[in-house]
Amino acid sequence: MTNLSRKWTVGFGLAALIWAGVAPGWVRAEAQRENVAERDARMQWWREARFGMFVHWGLYSGLAGTWEGKPVGTRGGMEWIQERVKADTDTYARAAIPLFKPEPGFAREWAALAKAAGCKYVVFTTKHHEGFALHDSKVSEYDAGTVLHRDLVKEIVESLKAEGLRVGFYHSVIDWHHDQYEYQKSQQLPHPLKGKPYPNGTRDHVRYLEYLHAQVKELVTAYPVDVMWWDYSALDFQGDAAWRATDLMKLTRAARPGIIMNNRLYRSPEAGWGSMATEGYLPRLDTAYGDFITPEQHIPDTGMPGVDWETCMTLNTTWGYSDHDHAWKTDETLIRNLVDIASKGGNYLLNIGPKGDGSVPPESVKAMRAIGAWMQVNGESIYGTTASPFEKPAWGRCTQKRLASGKSRLYLHVFDWPKDGKLAVKAPFEVTGARLLATGKKLEIAQESGLVTVTLPPAAPDPVVSVVSLE
Ligand code: JFZ
Numbered sequence: 001m002t003n004l005s006r007k008w009t010v011g012f013g014l015a016a017l018i019w020a021g022v023a024p025g026w027v028r029a030e031a032q033r034e035n036v037a038e039r040d041a042r043m044q045w046w047r048e049a050r051f052g053m054f055v056h057w058g059l060y061s062g063l064a065g066t067w068e069g070k071p072v073g074t075r076g077g078m079e080w081i082q083e084r085v086k087a088d089t090d091t092y093a094r095a096a097i098p099l100f101k102p103e104p105g106f107a108r109e110w111a112a113l114a115k116a117a118g119c120k121y122v123v124f125t126t127k128h129h130e131g132f133a134l135h136d137s138k139v140s141e142y143d144a145g146t147v148l149h150r151d152l153v154k155e156i157v158e159s160l161k162a163e164g165l166r167v168g169f170y171h172s173v174i175d176w177h178h179d180q181y182e183y184q185k186s187q188q189l190p191h192p193l194k195g196k197p198y199p200n201g202t203r204d205h206v207r208y209l210e211y212l213h214a215q216v217k218e219l220v221t222a223y224p225v226d227v228m229w230w231d232y233s234a235l236d237f238q239g240d241a242a243w244r245a246t247d248l249m250k251l252t253r254a255a256r257p258g259i260i261m262n263n264r265l266y267r268s269p270e271a272g273w274g275s276m277a278t279e280g281y282l283p284r285l286d287t288a289y290g291d292f293i294t295p296e297q298h299i300p301d302t303g304m305p306g307v308d309w310e311t312c313m314t315l316n317t318t319w320g321y322s323d324h325d326h327a328w329k330t331d332e333t334l335i336r337n338l339v340d341i342a343s344k345g346g347n348y349l350l351n352i353g354p355k356g357d358g359s360v361p362p363e364s365v366k367a368m369r370a371i372g373a374w375m376q377v378n379g380e381s382i383y384g385t386t387a388s389p390f391e392k393p394a395w396g397r398c399t400q401k402r403l404a405s406g407k408s409r410l411y412l413h414v415f416d417w418p419k420d421g422k423l424a425v426k427a428p429f430e431v432t433g434a435r436l437l438a439t440g441k442k443l444e445i446a447q448e449s450g451l452v453t454v455t456l457p458p459a460a461p462d463p464v465v466s467v468v469s470l471e
Contacts, residue, residue, distance in 0.1 A: 001068050003122070004224075005271065008175035009382045012013050013428075014188050017240065020048070021088035021152060029435070030299055031097070034080075034176065034211075036460075037138055037283050039133045039287065040258065040419070042258055043195045043226075043260065043291065043308060044290075044294075045120075045226075046121070046166075046167070046226075046227070046260050046347070047165065047307070047308065048120075048136075048383060048384040049119075049121055049166070049347065049383070050118035050120070050296075050338075050341075050342050050347055050381075050382050050383055050384075050385070050422070051117040051118055051119050051120060051171060051338060051347065051348050052119050052120060052121040052122060052166075052168070052310075052311055052347060052348070052349045052350070052374070052465070053121075053123075053346070053349070053350060053352060053368070053370075054113040054115070054122075054123050054124070054170070054319075054349045054350060055110060055122060055123070055351070055352055055353075055354065056079050056123065056124075056125050056128065056170075056319035056321075056351060056352075056353050057124065057125055057134075057136070057320070057321075057353065057354045058077045058079065058100075058125055058127075058128045058132050058320065059092070059093070059096035059097060059099075059100050059130055059132045059263030059354055060080075060081050060082070060096065060100025060130060060320040060321075061079075061100065061320055061321045061353065061354060061356045062098075062100040062101070062355070062356025063078070063081050063095065063096050063099060063319055063356075064078070064098055064322055064323045064355065064356065065078040065081065065318070065322030065323055065324045065325065066323060066324075067084075067085045067087075067095070067323070068085075068095075069082060071323070071324040072084050072324075073324065073325070073329075074087060074146070074309045074322075074324045074325055075317045075318075075327065076317060076318060077317075077318050077319050077320060078288025078319075078320045078321065078325070078353075079125075079128050079129070079130075079318070080129065080190070080320075080324040081320070081442060082130050082176055082192050083129070083131075083176065083190050085189065085191045085192075086192050086193070086198065087192055088192065089130075089131065089142075089177045090178060092130065092131075092176075092192075093177075093294050095141035096130075097147060097252060099306065100148075100356045100357045100447075101356055101357050102148070102150070102357060102358040103357045103358050103379025103410045105150075106155075106179065106354070106357065106359065107155045107156040107158070107159035107160075107358070108159045108162075109135075109358070109359065109360060109362065109422055110122065110124075110156065110159065110160075110352075110354065110358075110427055111159040111160050111162065111163040111165060112163065112437060112463050113238070113352070113365060113369075114160070114163065114165055115163045115164075115165065115174060115362060116368065116372045117350075117368035117369065117371050117372040117375070118370055118371060118372045118375030118376070118379055118382075119165065119167060119350075120165065120383070121165055121166035121167070121168055121226065121227065122160050122165050122167065122168065123169070123170050123227055123229050123335070123349060124156055124168070124169070124170060125171075125172075126153055126169045126171050126173055127139075127172055127175075127215070127316060128170070128172050128320070129146050129172045129175070129176050129190070129231075130177060131172075131175045131176050131178055131349075131446070132144075132147075132150040132177065133145075133215060133219065135151050135152065135154065135219060135222070135403075136150075136151040136193055137154035137156060137215055137218055138214075138218065139211055139213065139214045139215055140211070142177050145338070146223070150398075152239030153169075153219065153222075153223060154222075154223065156369075157223045157224065157225075160427055161224065163169060165261065166227065166279055167223070167224065167225050167226050167227070168226060168227030168228070169219055169220075169223075169225050169226075169227070169228055169229060169274075170229040170230050170231060171216060171219070171228065171229065171230060171231070171469045172210060172230070172232075173192070173230060173231065173233070173243045173462060174189055174232065174389070175193075175212070175234070175333075176191055176192055176207065176439055178208050178211060178355065179200050180203045180206075180207040180208040181203065181207065181208045182198075182203045182204075182205040182206065182208070183204060184198070185237055185415075186234050186236050186238075186240070186242075187278060188234035188235060188236050188237065189237055191231075194359060198428065200441055200469070209243065209244050210219035211350065212243065212248070213247065213248060213251065214459065216248060216252060217251055217252065217255070220251070220252050220255040220256055220259070222464040224256070225256060226256075226259060226260065227259065227260045227261070227325045227470065228252055228259055228260070228262070229261075229262050229264075229294075230260040230261065230262055230263050230264040230265045230290075231241050231249075232264040232267075233264055233265060233266055233267040233368075234267055234276065235267050235275075238265070238267040238268065238400050239265060239267075239268070239274065240264050243265055245266065247264065247329055248265065249261060249347065254422060258293070260291045261290050261291055262290050262291070262292055262293070262294050262310075263285060263289050263290030263291075263292065263293050264288070264290070265290070266290070266430075268289070269282060269284075269327070270284075270285075270286040271285065271286065271289035271290060272285040272289070272293035272307070273329045273384065276384060277312075277317060280301045281293045281294070281295055281300075281309075281350045283300075283304040283305075284307060285307050285308075290303040290306035290312050291308055292307075292309055293308070293309045293310075294309070294310055294311075294312060294346075295309060295310075295311045295312075295346075295396075296311075296312055297312070299310060299314055299337060299344070299346075300344060300346070302344060302391075303344035303345045303346070303387040303388075304344075304346075305345075305387075309346045309347070310347040310348070310349050311337075311346055311347070311348055311349065312349040312351065312384030313342055313350055313351065314351045314353075315328060315329055315334070315350065315351060315352065315363070315364050315367050316328050316329070318353060318362075319351055319353055321353035321354060321355050321356070321361065322323075322353070322355050328363050328367065329367070331367060331370035331371070331462070331464065332464045334350065334367055334370070334371055335370070335371055335374050335464050335465055336464065336465060338350075338371065338381070338382065339381075339465055340397055340398075340401050342381075342382045342385055342397075343387065343388045343392065343397035343433060344387055344388070345386055348373075352364045352366075352368065354463055360365050366457060374462065374464065375463070377437060377462070378437050378438070378462075378465070378467045379437055380401075380411075380437070381399055381411035381413065381437060381467045381469065382399065385399035385400060385401045385411065386398070386400055386401070386402075387400075388397065388400065389428045390426060390428070391426070395415060395417075395423065396412065396413045396414045396415035396465065397415070398410060398413065398425075399411045399413070401426055407471065408428075408429055409468040409469055409470065409471055410425070410427060410469065411437075411467055411468070411470075412425060412454075412467065412468040412470065413465050413466075413467055413468050414456075414460065414466045414467070414468065415464075415465060417456070417459070417460035417466065418456065420461065421455060421457070421458060422453050422454070422456070423453070423454040423456055423468065424451055424452070424453045424454075424456060425451070425452050425470070426450055426451055426452075427450065427452045429450045429468050430447070431445055431451045431471065432470040432471045433445070433449075433470075434452075434454045434469065434471070435468070435469045435471075436456075436461065436463060436466070436467075436468055437466075437467040437468070438461035438466060438467070439461060441457075442458055443455060443456065443468065445470075454455065454468055456468070456471075
């Protein structure tokens, strides 16, 4: 760690000179540099994907929600355990490092699971708030390269690519390890030592930013990354003043021109944020501040026309693995959430928290596979679809798709199977046929002044969600 400060002082002196000329205190966004068609082309795979897997994995995973032999809690994010127990970084590292022991081949398991679940992309933590980097970083000794002599980011990226999955990097700009991170600049952002003086006397946030930028540059230049998932900002600490956000986004885009980024380097209304609440997002986004907004643990009531959004959610109540959280969502809730989100034009980023050895908890494997089994049958009603043309019906949800032929197709997601066997829908076009996705069987239809009535078999093929397509 002492070597570290010398390394980057020498290496990044020039960047410090440049930074010294920039006045802090503004939220200034990356310049707009593409037209609508270019943006649509860049966003296309992400919009069609609709379903991704989130992975929270770091030193906290080995601690598993336990500190000094006692459970820290049964609910809430255990990736915050260092903050929960108010441990300084050395105490935390001493306890956590011996418990973080990734088995060889762990990443192949993740990739296979994402694939089996029907996910099209995986976003994983390259560094969470704790500050431990999973790659082999030249600018840090608090990283997998130094501690484990492994590049875990490389192992994960290679496994994901081998399965044909898109790759996203979650990267925390909050840092509880770095000895120049000036946590006193924000009242709202968390830090284990919040309210206490800096243990090392004074700090220089500019030097933290050199480190942050250098580490992000390593990541985006070394690996074929498709999504950058920044985390996170506060009303009192955001954007250029907090992270030199404009430059951070620029260097990322320079390395990966097609990359898609979220809005969490900012916390302003123009960046889609209404308040400090996790659900405090607005249905608008100036794309200079990011490509999509990130409702957390929450599904918006209605769609957000013209705004790309992704709901991220846990399978139980923690992002990072905990031995003590057994509040698992049911398969029914998860599948209906995915359908609900797709019907409103959003993406679902569903989290797993692998253990310290990299293995995925059996409950999570079971849940992801259940979604996969449903997607195997009904995936065409999710992938490449757009929001429902009408408000959510009493019996379920709806998505739509424009076909290559120029015709449209509606997918009716039936949650509550009608007892009288009749499903009535106001179709926005003339219907030429109906089909049950589960069986491929044609269904009888009757049409009268825009109202289509489909005759269903007596029993739902799937008690969770059965899908009827209308041509
Ligand atoms: C953040 C992380 O703190 C959390 O550990 C997890 O990674 C999640 C996906 O993202 O969660 C947040 C972000 C913002 C607030 C709270 C939790 N907030 O503004 O109160």
